Amino acid sequence: MSVIDTPAQGSSTPERPRAFLRPDGKEKVTGLGRYTADLTFTGQLHAAFRYADHPHARIVSIDTSRAKALPGVFAVVTHEDVPDVRYGGMTQDRRLFAKEKVLWEGDVVAGVAARTVEIAREAAALVEVEYEVLSAQPDYVANMAPDAPVLHEGWAEYGADENLVRDGNVMSRYVIAKGDADAAMAGADVVVKSHYVSDASQGVPIEPRALVAQWTGDSVTVWSSTQVPFAARSGVAHTLQIPESKVRIVVPLLGGGFGSKCDFHFEAHVAILAKVTRRPVRLVFTRKEEFVAPDHRREGMDIELETGVTRDGRIVARRGRMVLDKGAYTGEGGFFAQMAAMHACGPYKLDTVRVEAFLNYSTNQPAASIRAPTAPQACWALEQHLDEVAAAIGMDPVELRRRTLVAEGDEGPAGQVFEKIGAKETLEAALELIGYDAYLRGELPDDEAVGVACGWWPCFGVPSGAYVKLNGDGTATIVTGAQENGSGSVMGLPILAAEILGMSPSDFSINYQDTDAGPWDMGSSGSQTTFNNGRAVVEAAQEVRAKLLAMGAEKLEADVADLELADGAVRVKGAPETSVTIADLAGTGEPILGKGSGEVPEAAASDASACVGSLGMESFLAPQLITHAARVKVDRDTGVVRVLDFAAAHDSGVIVNKVGADGQVYGGVMMGIGQALTEATWTDEEGRQKNPGLLDYKLQTASDGPRIQIRWIEIETPNAGPKGSKGVGEPPSVPTSGAVGNAIAKVIGRHVDKLPMTAERVWLAANSPAGEDQ
Amino acid sequence: MSTATSMTTSASSRTYVEARDVATAVAAMSAGARPIAGGTDLVVGARHGKAPLPAALVGIHRIPGLADVAPTDGGGLRLGALVTHATLMADPTVLASYPGLADASAIVGSHATRANGTLGGNVMNSSPAMDTGAPLLCHGGVAVLVGPAGERRVALADLWTGPGRSTAAPDELLVAVELDAPPADGASGSSYVRLQYRRQMEIAIVGAGAVVTLGADGTVTGAKVAITALAPVIHRVAEAEAALVGTDGGFEAAKAAGAAAAAAARPISDVRGSADYRRAMAAVITRRAVLTAVRRARGESVPVPASDTTFGS
């Protein structure tokens, strides 16, 4: 195990190449890069949608005649113009254009293509829709009551993953269970119960999504700002009922996603408009649409936790009941009940467990993956709950974690036995960086405190592919299906190939984000690009290496075993002057290609026999461990909280690209602080968004950012990514709000039970009499 | 059953002229054009769908002389309508004698907003949440308006009538705002504090401005207090001022002024905060504004912007 510190200012230490310059960096910062909205096509038309006029209503009729008659309108399409198919990840519950019902304010009823954006929007407003208005059902907890009207009347007939346990408005019910938690709870020294509620929030990419579709013959190309081009391709093929070979998705530079651009979204809507009009059609969202229209936000969650402990801090039982807001449709968020339950367990030793989680339909904007879906909210609740448990037994909360965090050989909540992991090491590192001892000694002013929270996040082992081909001048091109979302994960792939081929990362170009070029990839989701595509690139580079060595052996009349690849040449070990350059070998015209996918690592065995509705996530593959520590100052009279100092210690295995990894932590912590304090989608009583804009959806700004100190606990993780690496992208916002929440509670004397912990909520908690609910 | 058809208007032709002198601007305004200075309210608001961009615009940003900061004959200060927030927050005279105005301009939007946004736009936009309003009122701000019939002067208290509404005619151009002379003995201080959830790109949820004058023995001899975002217009609170005069300007006096401000507030509930919270914050923020003004009157240095400096106090 080694430890690398990142000094606060991000300067580099000598032992590793730190100044990796990402190939797409310069074009992005100089404005020369081209994003989807920068594309212009001859004869292009502009699209606009008609959204639902009510969050819940039956459609009686749709009349497009007035809209079509508006000069400048080329097409108006509805459900009648597309195949009658439903789509969705684990449950196929949605159509491209609403047919029988609208189920949330962002449901798309009609699409328009017109000469200008203004005309398209005007025409969209002219579509006449007759509705039978139904009561909105935004209360996702109430929706599971037996007498609650069922939102998807045809749910039982929908195509769905057979492992889901579904019932009416409960899209998925999951129970994780180990031992007899009820009996163990009855025998605990102390039992603590907590109830926490998190509001929904958003991914908020700076680039609102944009798409352009153009047909050539019976094939369509869609340029789309998506994080998952292959999923987008399947979505177009499925909903328009055409083969995947006729659909090409290309992603120009992507201006951020944070999960919100995962999944198939609007590619088929624009494709059908382009098909009907025989013109390229372009759709660029306004900021408001970017908030309201995607079926993709961070889920609201209602969390009840109960922990039984011994006085010396052993957790004998954990019970929990979680209700998650799925919103109107499944999208790709069908697995959330199980993922949330895993985060209600956390990386802790639990003798017995029973956590039940419900993922419920509502007439709200659908929830789907936003950076570490379900984890920040569940972790925020659990980590505050643990501080309450520690207080109940009179133990320092850090000491309780020291005694209960998992280590090598310990068991997970469903019997997974952990290999070497650095949970405890991240705890100690974060404490040291934040100065926890000084805090304990009372050296901080009384309106400041340090809060600590731990969390985890799995790696996802999935197939992935890449090609490496050499160019005639000795440079190379990586062709990959992987997608870059701004994190730099794809940009870092040359580091892996260069090392194997004795080349420099700058010798590589990358052909990516084009479904006709690279092999299938899961896309920029699940912190998985380096983990899986890195493995593919390594294997592809190994094949090229073998070919180069064989060619070099022939040329140099040497044995392969005596050769090495270094400085762009094949050369004899110990006699570097006996060499042939890669350029000479590649310049003959003979193709030198490699392809790879590599063996997909699998999670450790676990016992799901007592679980209900399992989707196979009871065992976390190569879990990433995190401890965050926050020093905050609370303005008691206003409730405004400032984070003054922050420490982030992560076990993400071996760090392949430190500049990139650090960047993920800086950004993730800022996102986490936003979720902790200021970011929420506020809605009216019918679930309509009240703050779909950047003035009132309050992201943290650069001025709000605290000092963020990072420490990487590097463990060469077996059964993981290249070099023993794990993922990096999602964990940095997992325990952030928990750490901030615990710090606030130490200043004001009680835990804020709603997320975000806005100034008003902190003020209410600080000023309400002890024991009284806010 | 309900049938929904919403209407939007398509972009019709727009005209834009750029005025190089006040007369041209006023003439264009008389013909129906709206003036545009920095455009940070007008253009951004149109993009957000607040109000469509006016069909006719007259650019006023190149009119000479409107960006000057100059003393008035009466020893006060004349601020041209085109003076930007970036200028106001750093101007030596403003910092020395009208620091509450610098407190306000220093927290408007972001660096970019402050570089483009003007005092005139801030005043004429007539938002009850705009930040320079409270300090301008406390410093006796008078709007100098030029219309087809010539110049007239209106106290700011008589200018604003409600959100986005003022007594200025559509063809009256604001050319300057004039401020009172600071008290001759110099024992006066001003401040502006606002409640902010983050440190840039914020909007006033609650704000308060104060000007305090101290006698030789340190007693408060004069006080002006105004509150922001707590009523349809920014306004002074006589009860808060009365609560200060004759006191030592200490914590209890400031608290009493805060209580008076809270009592005078008519807050609303919205996504930024509930009415109850806003009312409670009116007391806290006013107290902080008063204490800051007193400290400055005593000659203590309280860095601009006071909203940052007084956090947690």
Ligand SMILES: Cc1cc2nc3c(=O)[nH]c(=O)nc-3n(C[C@H](O)[C@H](O)[C@H](O)COP(=O)(O)OP(=O)(O)OC[C@H]3O[C@@H](n4cnc5c(N)ncnc54)[C@H](O)[C@@H]3O)c2cc1C
């Ligand atoms: C991101 C952002 C953040 C902001 N934050 C704040 C904030 O924190 N506090 C705050 O108070 N404001 C804020 N604003 C609002 C705005 O920046 C300020 O009100 C600014 O001072 C407006 O000046 P302007 O020159 O840009 O006005 P413009 O947009 O040019 O004009 C505003 C209005 O005033 C009229 N007008 C302008 N000049 C004159 C004149 N000389 N005579 C007559 N009428 C005139 C225009 O016709 C228009 O109706 C923010 C705006 C943005 C975009």
